[in-house]
Amino acid sequence: MTYLAKSPWIIHYDASSCNGCDIEILACLTPMYDVERFGIINTGNPKHADIFVVTGSINEANREVIQNIYNQMPDPKVVVAVGICACSGGVFRECYNVAGGIDKLIPVDVYVPGCAARPESIIDGIVTAWGILEEKLKNKVSSPMVSDHDHKAHHKHAQGGAQ
Amino acid sequence: MMEPQLITPISIGDVVTKAEQAKKDGKRLVQIGCTKIEDNFEIIYVYDKNYQMTSYRITVKQDDEIPSISGIYFGAFVYENEIHDLYGIHVKGINIDFKGTFYKTTIKHPFSVTIVKEDDTCQNK
Amino acid sequence: MSKQITVPFGPQHPVLPEPLHLDLVLEDEKVVDVIPTIGYVHRGLEKLVEKREYTEYVFIAERICGICSFIHSQTYVQGIEQIMGLEIPERAQYLRTIWSEYSRLHSHLLWLGCFADSMGFESVFMNSWRLREHILDDLEATTGGRVIQGVCKVGGVRRDITPEKLDEMVKGLKGIEHELQDLTNVFLHDSSIQHRLKGIGVLSKEDAYYLGAVGPTARGSGLAIDIRETGYAAFGKINFKPVVEYDGDCYARCAVRAKEMFTSIDIIEQCAKKIPDGTVDMKVTGAPDGEYFSRAEQPRGEVIHYIKGNGKKNLVRHRVRTPTFTNIPPLVTLLKGCDLADVPVIVLTIDPCIGCAER
Structure with a gap:
């Protein structure tokens, strides 16, 4: 990659992560690793973001939040699952409130394993995502809107969750 | 070795009087925690003063109602809502009652039931 | 009365x-009521004791939170050791003390950076995270992990630190101490920071005590609650004084954390001088039968692990009461009556760690 049309901005959301991966993502922004040299900025607004970085797995409370953020991001967009919890659920996969990896809810483009994922591998993941972003831009890929209707219907039926 | 810890068993009716006594003695509320022992639930109230812990234990059944001590210790509401949401024990008169929305969980009152995730292939059953 | 929104x-x-949700009820710019909603990070890991043996569960306990990771595993294994009556080697106790002070340093620097960033003080953010990398390098060199160390186990610790490395670590800390001094001086004596923090979000001593505030939130209000004084691990053999500030405002809570970093460096130095030779672990057989409230001082305050076993490999109950959980009622009280613009600053002065709080 010698030329890029965009400086990819990322939005980070902590799903049900233990903070281990989150602080490593923050560490990527700081002088030691410094991803800002690639033009990568951590933004708080989904409408400004190109890359959605998620740590931790899906649980009952945050599935709606993840979908909202994903749907609000403009095309083209790329999702990076950081840490083993975001990839598959990790050590917490057997917990009653963990539904599994992020890919059960939104399409994931890059998986970054590790507990906690090291800053080097996070940067590697984001740079890979960047290539995919360029590809999507070139091919004018539009991402689907995700919704959780199935889950909600099931939920009503099962009467789960605290009322 | 640290000091041995004594947990005094009391009845449900004594919860509020013990809390009042603790506040009068200048103790702070450390925690309220619940444990499921077979069909019963043990709730332990822990108070502390100068690093000396005083603990009281009550034993209740599911769907029993316990009195809230949030009128005495304002901060007790977090523990009492937690006990309600995770164990399904009713707490009467909490100052900030979330009515079961403190924790959103897939399974109602998860700590009161045995849970096996059927669709997961790699787990210890 | 104006309209409420x-x-x-x-x-x-x-x-x-991290995800924390607050519903702020406003009258013009003033916050009149606050309703916290948690549960965005709730995994329900306490229930995993039914599926994991008590020795394996150390790894789960460590992953309650990625910032307080070491102290969580330490508190958990301390509880198990108390129940089983294990007297672990003294060297292991000292190593645990050293690592727990290292994690306090890394946590406080992390907080200082995030806090400065929240009010737009970017250079302090960058500098404190740069210094934090020194701490993480030492942690990684001695334990193998940056934020999740995995070094505690029932009956001791997994790794030893050689005397040469220990010397090097102390020299390294001495090296960054003056940089740390510069950084905290800039932060605490900056007039706009003081303007932003002094007199804002005042928690009285009495409120702090009865609402259950712990850690720097309590110590900022003049309460000298520091569980390290009970002398768990090797703290009983170390001279230190808890840092206490009396104003109870945002500035006092920040000052407590800033000054605590130097206490931590001092504790590590004392440990390096006093650490005895010997083994670092012991053989453990059997299973815990009994119950115990294990307490320790985390960067955010007192943490309690309640452990109950019945002589089987799987525990009956592991209940964690984390400092952020008990700091929620003081936070709610603090926010009432403040300006909307001060909310982020006040929230960050209790150093919320949601991963801990919701487990």
Whole structure:
């Protein structure tokens, strides 16, 4: 990659992560690793973001939040699952409130394993995502809107969750 | 070795009087925690003063109602809502009652039931 | 009385690396009521004791939180050791003390950076995270992990530190101490920072005590509650005084954390001088039968692990009461009556760690 049309901005959301991966993502922004040299900025607004970085797995409370953020991001967009919890659920996969990896809810483009994922591998993941972003831009890929209707219907039926 | 810890068993009716006594003695509320022992639930109230812990234990059944001590210790509401949401024990008169929305969980009152995730292939059953 | 409006704060908010949701009821710019909603990070890991043996569960206990990771595993194994009556080697106790002070340093620097960032003080953010990398390098060199160390086990620790490395670590800390001094001086004596923090979000001593505030939130209000004084691990053999400030405002809580970093460096130095030779672990057989409240001082305050076993490999109950959980009622009280613009700053002065709080 010698030329890029965009400086990819990322939005980070902590799903049900233990903070281990989150602080490593923050560490990527700081002088030691410094991803800002690639033009990568951590933004708080989904409408400004190109890359959605998620740590931790899906649980009952945050599935709606993840979908909202994903749907609000403009095309083209790329999702990076950081840490083993975001990839598959990790050590917490057997917990009653963990539904599994992020890919059960939104399409994931890059998986970054590790507990906690090291800053080097996070940067590697984001740079890979960047290539995919360029590809999507070139091919004018539009991402689907995700919704959780199935889950909600099931939920009503099962009467789960605290009322 | 640290000091041995004594947990005094009391009845449900004594919860509020013990809390009042603790506040009068200048103790702070450390925690309220619940444990499921077979069909019963043990709730332990822990108070502390100068690093000396005083603990009281009550034993209740599911769907029993316990009195809230949030009128005495304002901060007790977090523990009492937690006990309600995770164990399904009713707490009467909490100052900030979330009515079961403190924790959103897939399974109602998860700590009161045995849970096996059927669709997961790699787990210890 | 003017009209009331409710403004949601979080769960996805630029100043919060973690999801916490507050419904702020406003009258003009003043916050009149606050309703916290948690549960965005609730995994239910306490229930995993049914599926994991008590020795394996150390790894789960460590992953309650990625910032307080070491102290969580330490508190958990301390509880198990108490129940089983294990007297672990003294060297292991000292090593645990050293690592727990290292994690306090890394946590406080992390907080200082995030806090400065929340009010737009970017250079302090960058500098404190740069210094934090020194701490993480030492942690990684001695334990193998940057934020999740995995070094505690029932009956001791997994790794030893050689005397040469220990010397090097102390020299390294001495080396960054003056940089740390510069950084905290800039932060604490900056007039705009003082303007932003002094007299804002005042928690009285009495409120702090009865609402259950712990850690720097309590010590900022003049309460000398520091569980390290009970002398767990090797703290009983170390000279230190808890840092206490009396104003109870945002500035006092910040000052406590800033000064605690130097206490931590001092404790590590004392440990390096006093650490005895010997083994670092012991053989453990059997299973815990009994119950115990294990306490320790985390960067955010007193943490309690309640452990109950019945002589089987799987525990009956593991209940964690984390400092952030008990700091929620003081936070609610603090926010009432403040300006909307001060909310992010006040929230960050209790150093919320949601991963801990919701488990």
